[in-house]
């Protein structure tokens with residue numbers, strides 16, 4: 001049995017988790033997440049400076065709590081997996097520098113993880129598989145051949161899917177992060193009430209564009225005919241437009257590569273409509289993490305650590321806010 005402590009601090013969540021691996025089974029021993037989202041929601045979005053300061057306050061208590069809940073001492077940990085990037089530089093630095101110190105003082109290997117790939121490890125990743133990453137900052141389609149061996153097929157040219165959810169939610173007066181609140185309101189709305197564009201849905205590639213959708217919603221909200229009573233209908237129509245595009249393009253990628261597995265990851269993967277549509281329209285297996293592991297957490301980082309190599313000298317690790325899948 002191998003045990004990894006995962007640490008994730010890319011944005012406004014401070015997370016630590018202890019995960020063990022026995023043969024081919026992953027067991028979550030603890031999963032601690034402390035978020036400053038409530039504080040950030042006062043300002044309608046994340047203020048990077050403030051998020052970093054909150055990370056600094058929370059990082060040690062969160063790591064201690066993850067070990068306590070797992071019932072493990074530092075000596076029982078085999079390695080530390082840490083989010084190297086992408087994300088907010090101030091937030092990333094808190095996690096990376098803390099992990100470096102722990103790696104040296106506890107004498108444990110340090111495994112750097114790309115946060116975007118980490119999201120896919122929140123569920124059991126099988127190969128070959130088409131991966132759709134949909135979060136607040138990314139909307140990417142990749143073709144996974146093996147662990148950390150993948151081909152990038154396409155991604156958003158402007159706003160990410162989660163960003164589109166959040167910005168439209170803000171236009172409708174919903175608090176940050178608006179995605180889940182917009183999805184809740186959409187439950188009582190009619191998805192065909194508003195005709196919204198599905199940008200690039202039939203384009204000859206795997207790219208997305210969501211910024212036009214946001215403008216379309218803005219125009220509707222600002223028109224004199226718009227009544228506050230139709231907010232739920234607009235939410236449902238928007239959710240329909242975003243999920244239609246994501247599902248159609250991802251299934252097209254699976255057909256092109258001849259694979260029968262799709263893995264959906266990232267915060268927007270928690271969207272129920274998205275999951276329902278994939279299951280209804282895809283001919284193969286659809287893997288989606290449980291909702292609490294779709295949004296940022298350290299279980300996914302620790303799990304990715306089992307399939308990745310440690311850095312030879314922990315002190316050489318640098319946080320990289322610009323890591324991508326390309």
Ligand code: KG4
Pocket residue numbers: 011134135136137138161162163165166177178179180183266267268269270271272294295296
């Ligand atoms: O992966 P994540 O926690 O953070 C990033 O790495 O970006 O994703 C956060 C995003 C936010 O945009 C949030 O609004 C969106 O995921 N989100 C949702 C839902 N739950 C979270 N969007 C739509 N429906 C949901 N149920």
Ligand code: ZN
Pocket residue numbers: 115119135266267295296
């Ligand atoms: Zn994320």
